[in-house]
Amino acid sequence: MHLSTISTKIQNQERLTPEECLFLLKNAELLDLGDLANQIRYRKNPESRVTFVVDTNPNYTNICNVDCIFCAFYRHEGEAGEYTYSVDAMIENFKRSVANGVTTVLLQGGVNPKIPFEYYVEMVERTVKEVPEVMPHFWSTSEIIGMASVSGLEVREVLKRLWDAGQRTIPGGGAEILSDRVKKKISSLKGTSADWLNVMREAHKIGYKTTATMMYGHLETNEDVVEHLESIRQLQDEYHGFTAFIPWSFKPGNTPLEKIIPHYATPMRYLQMLAISRIYLDNFDHIQASWFSEGKKTGQIALHFGADDFGGTLFEENVHAAANFVNKTNTEEVIQLIQDSGFIPAQRTTLYDVLKVYEKKEAA
Template identity: 55%
Template sequence: MLAEIRDKALNGKRLGRDEGRWLLTEAPLLEVGALASEVRFARIPDKVVTFVIDSNPNYTNVCVTDCQFCAFYRKPGDPEAYTLTVEEVLAKVAFAAGKGATTVLLQGGHNPALPLEYYTTLVRETRRRFPQVTPHFFTASEIQTIAEVSRLTVGGVLDRLWEAGQRTLPGGGAEVLSERVRKRIAPKKGGPSAWLEVHRAAHRRGFKSTATMMYGHVEQPDDLLDHLDAIRELQDEAGGFTAFVPWSFKPGHTLLEKWVKQVKGPNVYLRMLAAARLYLDNVPHIQASWFSEGKPTGQIALHFGADDWGGTLFEENVHKAADYVNTITVEEITALIREAGFTPAQRTTTYEILRTC
């Protein structure tokens, strides 16, 4: 089957679910990786791997959604619950900007105590005080919460954020876009349509966003295919996804920990990444998740279809809450990319190259 998949992938023909399922379950891993790399270079010929200088702070850990995979959130009134003021958040943006960041990925819990003005002020003041920083703020489920609290539609919230100066959205909160999986691990978030509708509305307004996947918990191969199909179909419709970013679930201190005893390892990750490069024929960039999978696996991912390293993540708290910590410097990123045989290049949030390194 690999020869038929190669012919399709290199000639602009779309893979079907049977082929996708085979890639995810039975296909020889090294051959799939080699094909994904071949397809990557057919679509992006330059032997350049991009990265972004960024930070990922959180403005609140207060959340009422009770996702079973999350170790970060605290319920309202919990002694460990916190919500930062606008100025405290902007101090974190200032710290990132001082280290050369061009992107700040800001996200938090679903906190019903925060008004719309909190969010729009964060965007507006980030734009005003730090014009070199892109406010890559608020996941789809956060925007849904803002809409519910402010009694606006999702589109109305997106319009306010656009007016404040926001142009991109992070793709977090997708988990696995399968009805069965989301009912099991995040029933209060709604089904796949909840995440998809926010990104559809955002893309129609001119926002760009990423698409993510968190696998390695209760999903089956067909659930992963549902996810990839949903991303591919929305990209056909609206064309706003810049990249696909998969990573493995970290069970520490979560409600799912008693059910998920072992984290999926590098082989599963590399298979997922390569399959995504082949299946998502309309998503331009595939990101190597060095942070969640480890730096050596990140380097290997560059030979399995990934063309982007991801970010510096000067601050990250969600994985940290699950006892998973990983750090990196710009110098280390460029060295690792070169060691893997590529030319490193710093990019913007939307993948324009700023400089080669």
């Protein structure tokens, strides 16, 4: 196998095999990967536009019984610092966000067995009715599996009821690495890779659009990364229900896994993950760079490694903050960061429809 053969395949728009993906991860120079990824980025999104969404990421409960060892966010019931907010309190939170221009609320929490399914349905119904300015981008696959468990309903029925309440998109969290070898070690109570894929498949069948994510930088090997990418590429072939792919790195602070993996993954590894996902996921339109999880400078560089989206403004964020990782921005800064990277910023919706393009100001 040679880089030139793979490069020719990419130029001819041929699909890479898992073996070729692994070869690139193990042998390709980072800048070569970036070049290949950028070719594909401009083929799929020819304009020099980089999209972003004005969003916020609040949490309604931090009580969770899944005990993932990479998580610093959750508490057990009765433990100091645990909380569960009412639907009323969350609706007020969303209304305050609207004043900041938020159009997407990404709402997640722990898997709290004390919350009845009606709470989730009411949250969606009331958001759609009382805060129509925002799109409810709610619940990870783990929470949806938890709803099935407390209600006794099938996952498909849970998703159908949320759809009937007005929900249309689901965030892709909870995947971590879709390799059961790793999942057994970092989140043994969370279910298998097939469980995550099953929730997404059922959602796509109903008509939901979702994102797909990957958290790397812990116990995974390059082989596990290939397995992850292959699983979501296969599922995307079935229903084309994923809007975007979003990789981010593990944040060790305050987590049990910190004892084994005390360091952040490097920016080089991030750029490699981003580029390889753009190259391998030939059926994804959008790859999201993250100013938030990897830092603003790395986020900007990532726009030259295959990403065409800069993520969200994330006005409220508590999960990474629990791991002592805090990054803040505002809409003006996001626009500036994209412009400074050489691109035209465009504000988008959860579904990647463009709302407003910020053409570059002319030089004085």
